[in-house]
Amino acid sequence: MTDTPEAAKDWRDTVFLPKTDFPMKAGLAAKEPAILERWAKIGLYQRLRAERQGRERFILHDGPPYANGDIHMGHAMNKVLKDIIVRSQTLAGKDAPYVPGWDCHGLPIEWKVEEAYRAKKQNKDEVPVAQFRAECRAYADKWVGVQRAQFERLGVMGDWADPYLTMTYAAEATIVGELLKFAESGQLYRGAKPVMWSPVEKTALAEAEVEYEDIVSTQIDVGFEIVEAPNAPDLVGAHAVIWTTTPWTIPVNQALAYGEAINYVAVEIVSVGEVGSNVEPNVQRLIEAHSAWSGRRFVIAEALVDQFKDRLSKQISLDKGGLFFPVLRAVWNGTGKQLAGAVVRHPMHALGGFFAKPRPMLPGEFVTTDAGTGLVHMAPDHGEDDFLLCKAHGIEPVFAVDGAGLYRADWAWLGGQGSVINKKFVASDGPICSDLRDAGALLAASDDFKHSYPHSWRSKAKVIFRATPQWFIPMDRAEQAERAAPVLTTGDPADLQLGHAQGNGATLRETALDAIGRTRWVPARAENRIRSMVEGRPDWVISRQRAWGVPIALYVHRATGEYLNDPAVNARIVEAFREGGADAWFTADHQALLGSGYDLAEYEPVNDILDVWFDSGSTHAFVVEARFGEGTRANLYVEGSDQHRGWFQSSLLESCGTRGRAPYDAVLTHGFALDGQGRKMSKSLGNVVDPLKVIGESGADILRIWVASVDYFEDVRIGKEVLATASDSYRKLRNTFRYLLGALDGFAEEERVAVEAMPELERYVLALLGQLDAELRSAADAFEFNRYLRALTDFANEDLSAFFFDIRKDALYCDAADSLRRRAYRTVLDTLFHALVRYAAPIICFTAEEVWQARYPSEDGSVHLLEWPELPALPGDDALSTRWAEVRSLRTRVTEAIEPLRREKTVRSSLEAEVSVPALPLDEDALAEAFIVAAVRPGDGVSVSRTDYAKCGRCWRHLPEVSADGGLCDRCDAVVSHG
Known part of the structure; x- marks a missing residue:
């Protein structure tokens, strides 16, 4: 002990305080670009590929975003999650390449180029196709460059020097080659059937290009006079009543459908009640019409009589002038089977021609009594059920509505008029309803029916079902028997069995459903979603009436309508694309491609464009297989939940149709980024959180820690408060690293203490580290990085900062430099440093690099070249853990x-x-x-x-x-x- 005079001395110089230049203030926005430059300078990605060559490979195949604008928060969330996964697999010692890519064809890009033309009052259809395609290519190329820089700024590590683009010649050649595989195996046909069509964009749309919004439509009840009824002669002269929310389809009606098991009644309007004289003219016309119907009979489903009566009553409910109360009386009843053979005439039959033809009443399994009248009017041009039922009875589409939504000029009723999606055109006082009213066929009409309706996700305009000649890949047609089973090189018996099944006549739907069951879905509930979609999806419409994309490079025989299926011709087509890209088709010497065996005069080249989802669905062929070997498939696809009907599904169908199996082993689905209140972000609401602004103000690591912290299997929120929480988590981790760097100042190997010589506390903390290590491995394998980050931060905050560091700061500061306790503590700190900096590297990639360089400065070193830490072996001691848990x-x-x-x-x-x-x-x-x-x-x-x-x-x-x-x-x- 010292004497009293010594006690007054300032002992601070004798205390071993931590020393580090690592700043508490992160300054990420300024530091991160320099770190990116350093990674590029040392060729970090390329070095990883070289060093991991021959290791177990993990391929996360990048779903291609559209190259058409700055990235948004959904992009940022998706790319950061992918990067965390790739980096964690790299940390685990695997060769985990990441090839970013872009979707460069299709409507999103073409629409933007068209907007520029519209702004100049120009029509893109008047521009030479080669010029227009060149402008689309230049537009896509510009945004690929912009987005590439933005994705790199997020810290996403990948082959940015050689990404994949669907518009490269090699990619376009592979895409058309994949299409021709379908053609050669008989899995392709051209037919006219209703597809979702955008009158604004004048093209067919895929399901993934459609979104549903609530709208208010006009609902009408229309009477079709029954002129024949062999099984119910009393109904002749009665009116079969249909109800529809698409009045514009009445001019294309060709039949009515009934349900055979439904009970129907014929009701007679006995009276219309009392109405005052002070009524508006259009109301007066309805009163007169309904009065004229007194004594007439209307056939509807018995279960829907009250709904029908309510719609009639609603027509003339007046604040003044009286009320319209129709009184109905049943005069006939029977089942739908009694309507077999019945024939009606169109309300506009007086126009002659198409409208004078009798309309048969046909049995339809899809007819229900959920709403309407229990009778459904059939327009095979504009509904799938309509099309199939009419086709089964020899009734074909008439193509009355053109691509812009107008009735064609020679159509007897409303020819040249429209557009059919125009609300005024189809309104209760519009030309359709007015003509039906004048014809005495309109029983009820109101502009108040609320329901969900499909819209183009690009133009936001309403779409219609429209029958047009299109190219389809059938879901339920077995491929031709002579086609051999796909050659698979993975060696997986399940793959071989599936390929064998497909080669022996399985349909595309059957093969896809089988492949879904063999795929790992994360979260598991996602399997039910995509399974239900594939079970119920119609044939795949692969043609588009656009200009920018890969053409459906087929030759159709002018006389028979059959496409040419010759492997030698197909090989020449693919080679032409490889040399000149898809543009080569539009400038091709088609006779040369056909060869001497065929006369071009007998064949018509197809100029329709492939569905862009076929492009992206083929990326496994020109990215995964082309770069990593034929037969290779991706370990993982990662996209938002909307891709169950988009990329996940198109990739599945394309691969199943050409290879007999899925292109992926596993699929991870994440939710969408919403604002802080859980609302969808939109410019109109002013609630958009811009990832580029967040990066510019706070740094990418804050955004990355947010992605890892949320339950991204669901929709997630981001806003000021959420980002503040992420920043707080980041600060705690940064302070942990700062403490470790300071406490390890001057640490040398000769200080190291063997585990068995350490005090109990150090051995206990190493045991906790082992538990953390196992938890992190488990979370990474499950792609649950919110669990991963929570375990890491809890360990740093609770086990280290609030416990271990707190207890041992006395030994660190005040023990002799060579004391066993201090040396053991610093040995454990060194182990913790090497483990924690690696654990954190996939998430806060910039900060982990900064931490590593602070301790191990090097011109060409990087924390991201390291592998998962090897922890010191610990003897099993359950009593130790129990004892310290009690402490x-x-x-x-x-x-x-x-x-x-x-x-x-x-x-x-x-x-x-x-x-x-x-x-x-x-x-x-x-x-x-x-x-x-x-x-x-x-x-x-x-x-x-x-x-x-x-x-x-x-x-x-x-x-x-x-x-x-x-x-x-x-x-x-x-x-x-x-x-």
């Missing part, structure tokens, strides 16, 4: 008991407290050290009092050997004495 529990109780004394200023810190505890899992001195108190005594419960021990002037601990008038404790005295 921690007691420590919490002691801390809570000290707090009231601290508030009362009885003690200023825990070092001034003596405590009694009911059990002593360690000896009294070890517990005092763990609790950071002056002394621990056994007692009946937890109690606290102020100690009488004096305070050491160097370590500030209150110990019995310290003299009452000040001085040093024995430990500090020995450290100071030995210099």
Whole structure:
């Protein structure tokens, strides 16, 4: 012990305080670009490929975004999640290449180029196709460059020097080659059937290009006079009533459908009630029409009579002038089977021609009594059920509505008029309803029916079902028997079995459903979603009436309508695309491509464009297989939940149709990024959170830690408060690393202590680290990085900062430099550093690099070249973990008991407290050290009092050997004495 004069000395110079230049303030927005430049300079991605060559490979195949604008938060979330996965697999020692890509064809890009023409009052259809395609290519190329820089700024590591683009010649050649595989195997046909059509964009749309919005439509009830009824002759002269929310389809009606098991009645309007004279003219016309219907009979489903009556009543409900109350009386009833053979005439039959033809009543399984009248009008041009039922009875589409939504000019009713999606055109006072009203066929019409309706996700305009000649891949047609089973090189027996099944006549739907069951879906519930979609999806419409994309490079025989199926011709087509891209088709010497065996005069080249989803669905062929070997498939696809009907499905169908199996082993689905209140982001709401702004202000690591922290299997929120929480988590991790760097200042190998020589606390913390390691491996394997990050931050905050670091700061600062306890602590800190910086690297990639360089500065080194840490072996000691779990529990109780004394200023810190505890899992001195108190005594419960021990002037601990008038404790005295 020192004497009193020495006790007054300032001992700060003798304390081993942590030293580091690593700043507490991150300054990420300024630092991260420099780190990116360094990674590019040392060729980090290329070095990883070279160093991991021959290792187990993990391929996350990138779903291509459209190259048509700055990235948004959905892009950022998706790319960061992919990068975290790729980096975690790289950390696990695998060769995990990442090839980013872009969708460069299709409507999103073409629409933007068209907008420029529209702004100049120009019509793109008047521009030479080669010029227009060149402008689309240039537009896509521009945005590929912009988005590439933005994705790189997020810290996404990949082959940015050689990404894949669907518009490269090699890609376009592969795409057309994949199409021709379908053609050669008989899985392609041209037919006219209703597809979703955008009158604004004048093209067919895929399901994935359609979104549903609530609208208010006009609903009408229309009477079709029955002119023949062999099984119910009493119904001749009655009117079969249909209800529809698409009045514009009435001019294309060709039949009515009934349900055979439905009970129908014929009701007669007995009276229309009393109506005052003060009514508007259009209401008066309805009154007169309904009055004229007195005594007439209307056939509807019995279960829907009341709904029908309500719609009639609603027509003339007046605030003044009276009310219209139709009185109905049933005069006939029977089942739908009695309507077999019945014939009706169109309300506009007087126009002659098409409209004068009798309309048969046909049995339809799809007819229900959920709404309407139980009778459905059939327009095979504009409904799938309509098309199939009419086709089965020899009734074909008439193509009355053109691509712009107008009735064709020669159509007898409303020829040249439209557009059919124009609300005024189809309204209750529009030309369709007015003509039906004048013809005495309109029973009810109101503009108030609310329902969900499909819209183009690009133009936001309503779409229609429209029958047009299109190219289809059938879902339920078995491929030709002569086609051999796909050659698979993965060696997976399940693959071989599936390919064999497809080669032996399985339909595309059957093969796809089988492949879905063999795929890992994350989360597991996603399997039900895509399965239900594939089970119910119609044939795949692969043709588009556009200009920018890969053409359906087929030759159709002018006389037979059959497409040419010649492998030699197909090979020449693919080679032409490889040399000149898809543009080559539009400038081709088609006779040369056909060869001497065919006469071009007999064949018509197809100029329709392939569905862009076929392009992206083929990326596994020109990216995964082309770069990593034929037969290779991706380990994982990662996209938003909307891609169950988009890329996940198109890739599945394309691969199943050409290879007999899925292109992926696993599929991960994430939700969408919403604003802080859980609303969809939109410019109109002013709630868009721009990832580029977040990066510019706070840095990409904050955005990355947000992505990892949320449950991205669901929709997630982002806003100021959410980002503040992410920033707080980041600061805690950064401070942990800062402490480790400072505490390890000057650490040398000769300090290292073997595990078996360490104190219990160090061995316990290493055991906790082992548990963390197992949890992180499990979370990474499950792609649950919110669990991964939570485990990592909880360990750093609770096990380290609030516990281990807190207890051992006394030993770090005040023990002799060569003491076993201090050396053991620093040895564990070194192990923790090497483990934690690796664990954190996939998530906060920039900060992990900064931390690593702060300790191991190097011109060409990187934390991202490292692999998963190898932890020191620990002897199994369940008693150790049990004992320290009890210590921690007691420590919490002691801390809570000290707090009231601290508030009362009885003690200023825990070092001034003596405590009694009911059990002593360690000896009294070890517990005092763990609790950071002056002394621990056994007692009946937890109690606290102020100690009488004096305070050491160097370590500030209150110990019995310290003299009452000040001085040093024995430990500090020995450290100071030995210099």
